[in-house]
Amino acid sequence: xxxxxxxxxxxxxxxxxxxxxxxxxxxxxxxxxxxxxxxxxxxxxxxxxxxxxxxxxxxxxxxxxxxxxxxxxxxxxxxxxxxxxxxxxxxxxxxxxxxxxxxxxxxxxxxxxxx
Numbered sequence: 021x022x023x024x025x026x027x028x029x030x031x032x033x034x035x036x037x038x039x040x041x042x043x044x045x046x047x048x049x050x051x052x053x054x055x056x057x058x059x060x061x062x063x064x065x066x067x068x069x070x071x072x073x074x075x076x077x078x079x080x081x082x083x084x085x086x087x088x089x090x091x092x093x094x095x096x097x098x099x100x101x102x103x104x105x106x107x108x109x110x111x112x113x114x115x116x117x118x119x120x121x122x123x124x125x126x127x128x129x130x131x132x133x134x135x
Contacts, residue, residue, distance in 0.1 A: 035078050036088045038132060042125045043070045046117075055090035068100035069121060075101050077125060 040051045047066035054067055067089060074080045074088065082094040082101070089097070108115045 034132065035129070036074065036080070038128045039073050039077065039125055040070055040088065042128050043073065043121060046121050046124065055088075057090070068104050069118065071097050071100040072104035072118070073121065073125065077122065 037051075040054055043049075043066055044051045044054050047062055047069070049063060049066055053063050054070055056063075070089060071085055074085045075082070080088070082097040085097045085101075086092045086094045104114070104118070108118060
């Protein structure tokens with residue numbers, strides 16, 4: 021049981037790292053930008069992408085996502101997640117961007133497993 025928990029938490033950290041790095045690369049930012057305090061439009065959108073993908077792709081709780089993104093308030097995470105989820109139904113460009121990032125995440129996860 022302890023071994024399983026340790027393996028899960030390591031995998032979990034790696035997955036969060038892959039998502040953060042992939043989103044940061046996609047938006048030409050650093051992971052520090054995503055977890056930092058900057059609130060310019062591009063950084064905020066990238067952060068919301070990360071929130072959405074951590075929830076959708078890995079099923080992380082809003083609290084876990086809040087910790088991963090620089091100890092933010094979980095209400096901020098809920099807002100960001102819902103914003104992307106809602107906008108995707110309206111904005112086909114956003115939907116395409118999410119699909120592109122998801123594909124890059126899958127590719128990055130696969131290359132990590134091969135190491």
